[in-house]
Amino acid sequence: MKVSVDEDKCCGAGSCVLAAPDVFDQRDEDGVVVLLNAEPPAELHDAVREAADVCPAAAITLRTAP
Amino acid sequence: MTSTLDPANHPPADAPDYPMSRAEGCPFDPPPRLERLREETPLARVRLWDGTTPWLVTRFADQRAVLSDRRVSADMTHPTYPRSAPGRASLSFIGMDDPEHARLRRMVGSAFTVKNVAAMRPAVQRIVDEAVDGLLAGPRPVDLVEAFALPVPSLVICDLLDVPYADHDFFQRNSRTMVHRKSTPEQRAEASGELARYLGGLVGEKLGEPGGADLLSRLARRVAAGDLTMREATEMAVLLLIAGHETTANMIALSTLLLLRNPDQLALLRDSDDPTVATRAVEELLRYLNITHGGRRRVAVEDMEVAGCPVRAGEGLILPNDVANRDPRAFDDPDELDITREARHHVAFGFGVHQCLGQPLARLELEVVYRTLYRRLPELRLATEFETIPFKHDGFVYGVYELPVTW
Ligand code: HEM
Ligand code: SF4
Numbered sequence: 001m002k003v004s005v006d007e008d009k010c011c012g013a014g015s016c017v018l019a020a021p022d023v024f025d026q027r028d029e030d031g032v033v034v035l036l037n038a039e040p041p042a043e044l045h046d047a048v049r050e051a052a053d054v055c056p057a058a059a060i061t062l063r064t065a066p
Numbered sequence: 067m068t069s070t071l072d073p074a075n076h077p078p079a080d081a082p083d084y085p086m087s088r089a090e091g092c093p094f095d096p097p098p099r100l101e102r103l104r105e106e107t108p109l110a111r112v113r114l115w116d117g118t119t120p121w122l123v124t125r126f127a128d129q130r131a132v133l134s135d136r137r138v139s140a141d142m143t144h145p146t147y148p149r150s151a152p153g154r155a156s157l158s159f160i161g162m163d164d165p166e167h168a169r170l171r172r173m174v175g176s177a178f179t180v181k182n183v184a185a186m187r188p189a190v191q192r193i194v195d196e197a198v199d200g201l202l203a204g205p206r207p208v209d210l211v212e213a214f215a216l217p218v219p220s221l222v223i224c225d226l227l228d229v230p231y232a233d234h235d236f237f238q239r240n241s242r243t244m245v246h247r248k249s250t251p252e253q254r255a256e257a258s259g260e261l262a263r264y265l266g267g268l269v270g271e272k273l274g275e276p277g278g279a280d281l282l283s284r285l286a287r288r289v290a291a292g293d294l295t296m297r298e299a300t301e302m303a304v305l306l307l308i309a310g311h312e313t314t315a316n317m318i319a320l321s322t323l324l325l326l327r328n329p330d331q332l333a334l335l336r337d338s339d340d341p342t343v344a345t346r347a348v349e350e351l352l353r354y355l356n357i358t359h360g361g362r363r364r365v366a367v368e369d370m371e372v373a374g375c376p377v378r379a380g381e382g383l384i385l386p387n388d389v390a391n392r393d394p395r396a397f398d399d400p401d402e403l404d405i406t407r408e409a410r411h412h413v414a415f416g417f418g419v420h421q422c423l424g425q426p427l428a429r430l431e432l433e434v435v436y437r438t439l440y441r442r443l444p445e446l447r448l449a450t451e452f453e454t455i456p457f458k459h460d461g462f463v464y465g466v467y468e469l470p471v472t473w
Contacts, residue, residue, distance in 0.1 A: 011168065011419040012175040014426050019410070021180075028182070031175030054411050056421035058134050 316465030
């Protein structure tokens with residue numbers, strides 16, 4: 001799984017951090033998402049999918065590695 | 067089958083009035099008519115107080131799609147924005163669109179990151195502990211709204227905005243007037259003016275002492291740098307106060323009442339040592355009660371499709387999150403209160419770029435209340451007949467006006 005985030009879309013509500021704290025964090029100055037791991041290990045995939053689902057701003061994109 | 071979704075089948079003349087009433091004896095459930103629309107006509111015309119007939123979007127997936135669509139605007143000054151009452155003015159970025167909305171929202175974003183809110187936990191716990199001390203030392207029965215639910219979030223906001231301790235009384239008094247049912251419109255306007263002047267003054271003081279890490283100091287630095295006007299900074303501070311006070315207060319009182327009516331769920335929450343029980347309960351209670359019952363409001367600024375039907379540029383859209391949170395397509399047994407379920411994807415904080423900025427703080431406050439209040443008052447019970455409790459059917463935020471309790 002490959003994760004990418006769109007900082008311009010992000011509204012900083014932090015739902016991704018609650019769902020998958022090992023993969024997402026927030027910038028201290030404005031709350032915008034910071035991607036900690038663009039290729040998270042398999043055991044985090046469910047949490048990452050949940051993060052993408054709850055993101056209110058469609059700022060998280062997931063691609064399954066070929 | 068002819069499509070019931072075709073707007074031609076719903077000429078505005080037949081449009082039902084909105085808002086709709088809850089069923090007698092079911093104060094915790096959304097209006098039955100809304101639920102019927104969700105099942106039968108997921109995009110329907112409704113009629114508002116001013117005679118306009120915007121679209122009502124009732125299904126969970128459709129609401130999420132609309133609220134995250136860039137072709138809808140939250141601009142409350144748009145001529146066809148579906149207004150909930152005459153003269154309801156916009157306040158700071160809640161009624162703006164990106165990029166202006168994002169510019170302002172990000173200036174206060176830091177205070178609401180998951181990490182920075184987590185750092186507020188000891189302060190929130192202290193505020194809740196002291197409020198419970200106050201209950202225990204005071205008379206019984208007591209109105210939980212007045213004695214606990216309203217002061218707790220007000221003191222948390224004092225902490226967030228770094229309001230000096232000596233001014234807490236002034237701050238609480240005016241906040242209370244702003245949300246009190248018996249306040250006249252003049253008293254309300256005066257209180258909000260007092261608070262705006264006060265918060266503007268605080269930002270002004272911070273201008274003279276740069277370097278603070280609190281939210282108003284950050285805003286003051288933006289003012290000094292010319293990124294923000296004093297007026298914009300003050301409006302943002304007032305928005306945070308208004309958005310965070312009455313909402314959280316209503317949620318505390320209404321969810322306490324719901325739990326008292328569901329003693330098995332209350333016992334589960336009170337007697338568990340597992341902190342994730344309270345975390346989950348917060349989400350389920352937010353989903354189930356959905357206190358912002360007036361619906362999110364938007365206006366289409368381009369032609370688009372909603373629930374498979376065309377919506378034209380300039381048409382208003384109302385998205386009542388309460389029926390979406392009871393949509394069986396999104397939640398199993400949606401009308402069942404189950405504090406152990408996984409409900410985090412609810413839309414009680416809205417969805418899209420305007421989704422509640424204060425949600426990490428609201429979650430923290432509720433969790434601390436749920437883990438503290440019922441344990442320290444294990445005998446908590448209603449001090450009146452359930453049937454006599456006044457619900458805020460007409461309120462902008464749903465809840466109870468009074469909650470007489472004893473223990
Ligand atoms: C249980 C408590 C709360 C509930 C149910 C709630 C609900 C909501 C909802 C539904 C919206 C979306 C409005 C829209 O889309 O038009 C919203 C926005 C907002 N909320 Fe909350 N809220 C709560 C607590 C708080 C707190 C504690 C704060 C801050 C101290 C806060 C600050 C805000 C702000 C600033 C916005 C505007 C966001 C924007 O337009 O970008 N809220 N809230
Ligand atoms: S959930 Fe989405 S909008 Fe919220 S912080 Fe994460 S990426 Fe940004």
